[in-house]
Amino acid sequence: MKKENIIYIGIALVVGLLAGYLIFGGNMETVLVDEHDHSPEMASGEMWTCSMHPQIMQPEPGSCPICGMDLIPADNGGEGLAVNQIKMTENAMVLAGVETIKVGAGANAEEYVRISGKVAVNQESDAVQSAYFDGRIERIHVNFEGEQVRKGQKLATIYAPALVSAQQELLTATKLKESQPQLYKAVRNKLKLWKLSDTHIDQIESSGKVLENFPVYANVSGVVSEIMVEEGDYIKTGSPLVKVANLNSVWAIFDAYENQLSLFKEGQTLDVSTNSYPNETFTAKVSFVAPTLNQQTRTLEVRAELDNQKGMLKPGMFVQAEVKVDNKQDGEVLTIPESAVLWTGKRSLVYVQPNPNSSTFEMREVELGNLINGSYVVNSGLNSGELVVAKGTFTVDAAAQLQGKKSMMNQDTKAMQMGHEGHSDLENNMKMEFSQEAETKFGDLLKVYLNLKDALVASDQELTQTLAKKGAGIASELSGMPMDDMGKSHITRLASQLKEMGSKSDLEGQREAFVSLSQNMIQIGQQMQGLDAKLYVQNCPMANNDKGANWLSLEEEIRNPYYGDKMLTCGSIIDTISN
Numbered sequence: 001m002k003k004e005n006i007i008y009i010g011i012a013l014v015v016g017l018l019a020g021y022l023i024f025g026g027n028m029e030t031v032l033v034d035e036h037d038h039s040p041e042m043a044s045g046e047m048w049t050c051s052m053h054p055q056i057m058q059p060e061p062g063s064c065p066i067c068g069m070d071l072i073p074a075d076n077g078g079e080g081l082a083v084n085q086i087k088m089t090e091n092a093m094v095l096a097g098v099e100t101i102k103v104g105a106g107a108n109a110e111e112y113v114r115i116s117g118k119v120a121v122n123q124e125s126d127a128v129q130s131a132y133f134d135g136r137i138e139r140i141h142v143n144f145e146g147e148q149v150r151k152g153q154k155l156a157t158i159y160a161p162a163l164v165s166a167q168q169e170l171l172t173a174t175k176l177k178e179s180q181p182q183l184y185k186a187v188r189n190k191l192k193l194w195k196l197s198d199t200h201i202d203q204i205e206s207s208g209k210v211l212e213n214f215p216v217y218a219n220v221s222g223v224v225s226e227i228m229v230e231e232g233d234y235i236k237t238g239s240p241l242v243k244v245a246n247l248n249s250v251w252a253i254f255d256a257y258e259n260q261l262s263l264f265k266e267g268q269t270l271d272v273s274t275n276s277y278p279n280e281t282f283t284a285k286v287s288f289v290a291p292t293l294n295q296q297t298r299t300l301e302v303r304a305e306l307d308n309q310k311g312m313l314k315p316g317m318f319v320q321a322e323v324k325v326d327n328k329q330d331g332e333v334l335t336i337p338e339s340a341v342l343w344t345g346k347r348s349l350v351y352v353q354p355n356p357n358s359s360t361f362e363m364r365e366v367e368l369g370n371l372i373n374g375s376y377v378v379n380s381g382l383n384s385g386e387l388v389v390a391k392g393t394f395t396v397d398a399a400a401q402l403q404g405k406k407s408m409m410n411q412d413t414k415a416m417q418m419g420h421e422g423h424s425d426l427e428n429n430m431k432m433e434f435s436q437e438a439e440t441k442f443g444d445l446l447k448v449y450l451n452l453k454d455a456l457v458a459s460d461q462e463l464t465q466t467l468a469k470k471g472a473g474i475a476s477e478l479s480g481m482p483m484d485d486m487g488k489s490h491i492t493r494l495a496s497q498l499k500e501m502g503s504k505s506d507l508e509g510q511r512e513a514f515v516s517l518s519q520n521m522i523q524i525g526q527q528m529q530g531l532d533a534k535l536y537v538q539n540c541p542m543a544n545n546d547k548g549a550n551w552l553s554l555e556e557e558i559r560n561p562y563y564g565d566k567m568l569t570c571g572s573i574i575d576t577i578s579n
Contacts, residue, residue, distance in 0.1 A: 048073060084363045086400045093359055095512070095545075098392035100353050103334050103382045113263060115302075116480045117254030119274075119317040122305065125246035127220045131239045132195045135160035137231050138213050142242060147224045155242050156216045158235070166191055167210040174205050222246040225315075245315075250308045252284050252319050255299035255482040263323050264289050264302050270321040272306065274313070282306055282313070284321065298433055298484050318480065334378040339493065340390045341368065341376060342397060343432075343486030351396045353387040361389065361396050394493070394516055398547075432487035432527040439528055441478045445471055445494075446531075446552075449521055453551055456514060456561035457568070461507050468502035468510070487527070494520050511562050515544050518551040525552065525577050537575035542567070550574070 048058050048071035061071050088098070135158040142155055149155070170191065173184040191201050196214070204211065226243040229235065252272055256264060268286040284304035293300055304321070306313060313319075342349045348368050351361045366381030382388065389396050434442070448471040455463040475495035479488060497520060501513035522537055536553045543549035543562035551561055558571045 087360045096392045096395035100387040101390040103386045113323045115254045119313050120251045120253050121245045121315050122249045122251050127244045128240045129242045131235045133160045137233045149218050151221045153218045154215045157213045252304045254302045256302050272321045274319045299482050335375040337390045340388045351389040433484040435482035438481040445474045453561045457559045459564040464510050472498035515549040535577040539574045540571040
């Protein structure tokens with residue numbers, strides 16, 4: 001019986017296994033395959049990034065090559081899009097204040113380009129009063145620069161040993177005038193060569209006394225622009241004493257950019273205005289266009305002459321001029337706002353929204369013409385009616401960087417996987433050129449920015465608002481100084497960012513505005529040559545809705561402006577700026 005039971009049990013097991021295989025075998029294989037296919041490490045197209053260094057993009061999980069942190073899955077919002085397209089959520093667009101505008105057709109008629117400059121002394125009417133004899137300055141009769149003088153007015157008194165001897169010769173020759181008239185005449189002429197008048201010489205003859213000190217009189221009327229000697233100085237014949245400027249005619253000197261060169265020619269008439277007289281317009285005639293370009297500022301000097309009989313225009317005063325531009329072309333002229341353009345060296349980029357019902361944006365390279373009243377003429381790259389991002393352009397570009405797509409800072413997506421190895425390339429793409437005057441003014445703005453950062457660290461809303469408004473004023477002045485188009489675009493946007501930040505009274509709004517402001521300050525700071533101190537670029541990975549945000553600091557020690565006391569030391573140094 002035992003053998004039979006064992007046989008029955010064995011047959012039952014075989015039948016059961018066979019039935020189980022027929023019923024469940026195929027499904028079990030499917031389950032195994034499904035589990036394998038849905039493994040997060042093998043998901044098709046998934047990229048991994050670092051929360052502190054979003055420029056790192058790798059096709060598989062691992063550690064960040066910069067800081068060693070574990071990589072996290074990257075945003076897949078751009079899945080299925082072209083390499084130059086990104087997709088943002090509606091909420092992100094609202095928070096970033098992204099606004100679009102239709103590419104519009106400009107009027108096919110005369111438009112105006114506005115340029116900035118300064119009033120300067122007309123050097124053609126600038127006279128230098130020189131000494132006609134050797135001597136010592138006994139007294140200067142003009143007290144300060146800017147003093148009005150009249151022709152014939154006494155400017156200085158000089159002790160001249162040579163004139164003392166010449167006077168003694170005159171007194172001796174006077175006694176011999178009847179017997180040696182030629183000698184007498186020669187001595188008088190000698191004194192005339194030293195600019196002594198006949199009346200003065202006659203006084204010396206009649207008095208019979210030798211004068212030790214002699215006056216120097218102004219040859220022209222005008223304003224003292226420079227006193228070039230001091231009392232007690234010893235001078236030689238021809239030494240400059242005082243510079244007198246005739247301000248009845250002044251120069252307006254403008255800096256024009258390369259792409260504006262064709263707009264100017266000698267004899268051209270300009271309409272000049274100044275903030276000092278908002279209701280006045282002055283007519284100027286272009287008298288000189290520099291034959292060479294300033295290699296540092298990439299600008300060209302344009303000089304125009306202004307009638308200043310009323311004395312309203314003062315040297316050093318800021319002025320603007322409007323230049324007529326004839327935009328008549330075959331077909332319509334397209335324009336876009338200045339704020340829509342991102343500059344990368346010689347390239348100019350915009351973000352286009354192909355579908356107004358979708359939050360997808362596409363980076364587009366465009367060719368631009370003249371800047372007219374805050375808008376660029378579009379030569380190629382856009383069509384009438386297309387939507388371009390006019391506000392929040394930097395934010396859209398930052399989203400492209402985080403998604404590993406092409407952006408202003410990264411023309412090649414492979415560079416996103418290079419970490420800091422691509423840093424020098426980024427700086428080359430972001431090349432800006434500023435004048436010495438602009439770099440000095442940026443130093444003033446940088447001090448305000450650093451104080452602004454400290455105010456956010458201290459969570460002081462009122463001080464933050466006050467400093468932002470102060471910075472907006474400095475940035476506005478800076479935007480009018482000589483620099484290239486890319487620098488002007490960034491500085492103009494900086495003034496707008498500070499103005500927007502100054503309008504916010506709540507700490508949360510101020511810190512949101514500080515994100516894009518800091519990124520712009522970092523980009524500009526990397527191009528400045530005259531920075532006095534070493535700057536640290538610091539980053540908080542949790543700020544800006546966990547997207548991370550940077551700021552500038554003079555100290556290595558972390559003091560987080562995005563959270564203050566809540567997370568005072570959260571962050572790390574990711575770069576330095578020094579010259």
